[in-house]
Amino acid sequence: MDVQLATVLAFGAIAIAFVAFAVVSVVLAVIDLRTHRLPNRIVGAGYLIAVSSLGVAAIAAHDGGAAGRSLGAGAVLFGALFVVRIVDPRAIGGGDVKLAGLIGLHLGWLGWDTVALGSMFAFAGAGLFALVLVLMRRRGFGVRIAFGPWLLGGAWAAIALTVAAMIIG
Secondary structure: OOOHHHHHHHHHHHHHHHHHHHHHHHHHHHHHHHHHOOOOHHHHHHHOOOOHHHHHHHHHOEEEEEHHHHHHHHHHHHHHHHHHHHOOOOOOHHHHHHHHHHHHHHHHHHHHHHHHHHHHHHHHHHHHHHHHHHHOOOOOOOOOOOOOHHHHHHHHHHHHHHHHHHOOO
């Protein structure tokens, strides 16, 4: 395959993966805020698009490292939240566990620093929000909030910072 064609194909596949993830992110955040649910069919479609698009990008760019990192990050985030769910099923929902894997696929494509940053933003943001609710006496210490929007917001903040850093320098 011609190098220019491979580059265009890889870039297009990455763009499809992240644009689809943006659409899925908005849909899931709205649903989770309203219902505290993350529908399997939407999360599953996100996985299908991510794995296929990022897989095409990895093949076109001959970048097995990015593909492995993406899959590894998806497994790590899924596994970490799965452990939290096993330890205390009330602490996090099963949909959040599945969503974490999807987020990991995208953040992992950009690098382990992005994975760490997105995770940190998600947990810090949700924790601070819950603390504010408690301090404002709107909820008690057993406060349950929709965590999906925080996972997604943290991911997109990390994506934005990573892309900005790539552009700047």
